[in-house]
Amino acid sequence: MMSRRGHGYALLSLAALALLSVNLRIPPIAISPVIELMRADLGLTSAAAGLLTSIPVLCFGLITPFTSLLLRKIGVNHAVLYCLTGLIIGTIVRSGGTLTAAIGGTVIIGAALTIGNIAIPMLIGRDFKTRAVLVTGIYTASVNVGTTAAAALTAPFAEIVGWQLALANWAIFAVLALVLWVIVYPPHLDRPRWMDAVAPEPAKPVSKERAQFEELSTATIPIAIVKPGDSRGFRPYAWSVAWLLAIAFAAHNLAFYAVASWLPALLSQSQEMTPSQAGFAASGFQALAIVGPLLIPTLGAIFSWNATRLMVLVSSLWIAMPLGMLVAPSFWYLWVICGGMAQGATFTVIFSIVIQRTASIDQNRKLTAFVQTVGYTLAAAGPVVTGWLRDISDGWSGPLLAVLVTTVILAVSGIWAAKSRAPAPGY
Incomplete structure (x- = not known):
């Protein structure tokens, strides 16, 4: 039976991960509700204002390979530590009141968020591999708590x-996350503070705290330690x-950023809502994302x-969302x-x-970096393409059809990936 102290260590690890996750989408989402105020004060064109929301997504794609090397x-x-420090600095700089500060701060934020995007899947694979689905769900739900709060407040x-x-003001959450992270995950270690080794040494006695962590492999919130491993023969691009x-992942993110960018305007025009009503209705898209990640492990x-x-x-x-908005828009709340x-x-x-298809932390890092590089680079075009289709079609049919095609591509590639048993190259 695990002691209260052992359960406390596990919960503290999850708390540190969750608070870090909350911060990973607040900065780009927080701009949307005040973008018109920023345009008025800074004299921004629509293109420049759009750049402030697309820069972080571009960073996710373009900087990911370098971030992956940094993490290794x-x-x-x-x-x-670099992620959270960058978020604090970038959030403050972006609020400086000039166009240069806004763009410069957004670039810093994008680079910092890219580190977090790679680090969290690696952390889950290292410390929570036996409950990867559950903890990944907690991670995703925490991210959506942050986006919902940013959109609403x-x-x-x-x-x-x-x-x-x-x-x-949103930098306050990054400061709190930084403090808790240093307590739980000191930068000079490659494990939580209270663990005395990366993997158990059978020939040596282990501490009481270490034994409690090993016991978590069969407990409600298990933690399993995965060795870094050698992935020199692992080539994601050849798999x-x-x-x-x-x-x-690219299709998912392209659909997400397209919908997140244009849903308020779509609801305002198609359902004759006021801007405030449309914004509140569209915030449900972010809020309900908290439910999805928790549904999966269940x-x-x-x-x-x-x-x-x-x-x-x-x-x-x-697929139901764009299809429903096309054929039965009056049921928009259902879609x-x-x-x-x-x-x-x-x-x-x-x-x-x-996480399930990688055998080591380094394989996890390489595959995560590859998936995110491709996905986020393509996803940055989502809001631009849907906006262009809206202009040339003089309505919302064009954008919704584009999102529908994108979600079908997601279904085909995602199901194929889940069913595939193709071995990884080099293993």
Whole structure:
């Protein structure tokens, strides 16, 4: 039976991961409710304003290979310090009140978030591998808690203190996450503070704390230690499963950023809502994403659903949103529910497959970097392409058809990746 102290250590690890995750999408989402105020004060064109929301996504794709190398060199514990410090600095700089500060701060934020995108899947694979689906769900749900809060609270804050302080205030959460991270995951270690080795040494006695962590492998919140391993023969670009996961992730993110960018305007025009009503309705898309990641481990545990069945479910929910908005727009609330649940759950399923199909932390790092590089680079075009289609079609049919095609691509590639048993090259 595990002691309260052992359970406390496990919960503290999850708390550190969750608080880090909360910060990973607040900065780009927080801009949307106050973008018109920023345009007025900074004299931005629509293109420049759009750049402030697309820069982080471009960073996710373009900087990921370099971030992956950084993580290999200094480790997860140390790298996350750069992530959270960068978020604090970038959030404050972006609120400086000039165009240069806004762009410069956004670049810093994008680079910092890229580190977090790679670090968290590696951390889950290292410390929570035996419960990867559950902990990935907690991670994704935590991210969506942050996005929902940012979407709902930034505009009211701006009415009281102005958009600059409203955006800068979100740095407080990064400060809290930084403090907890240093307590739980010191940068000079490659494990939690209280673990005295990366893997058990059978010939040597282990500490009481270490034994408690090993006991977690069969407890409610288990932690399993995975050795770094040698992945010199592992080449994601030569593996069909890696390409299928990358395509699925790209399609998922392209659909997400397209919907997140244009849903308020779509609801305002098609349902004759006021801007505030449309914004509140669209926030459900973010809020419901909290449910999706928690649904996945529940289905896996209760019904023993494998990755293929889970991918069929989440891709079907994704397809339902644009299809429903095209054929039955009056039921928009139902389609928002489907899309919101799908966008949170899809991330969980994809990266659960990444974790399950890799045999070491370094393989995890390489595959995660490859999937995110392809996915986020393509996803940055989502809001631009859907906006262009809206202009040339003078309505929402064009953008919705584009999102529908994208979600079908997600379904085909994601289900194929989940079912594939193609071995990784070099292993």
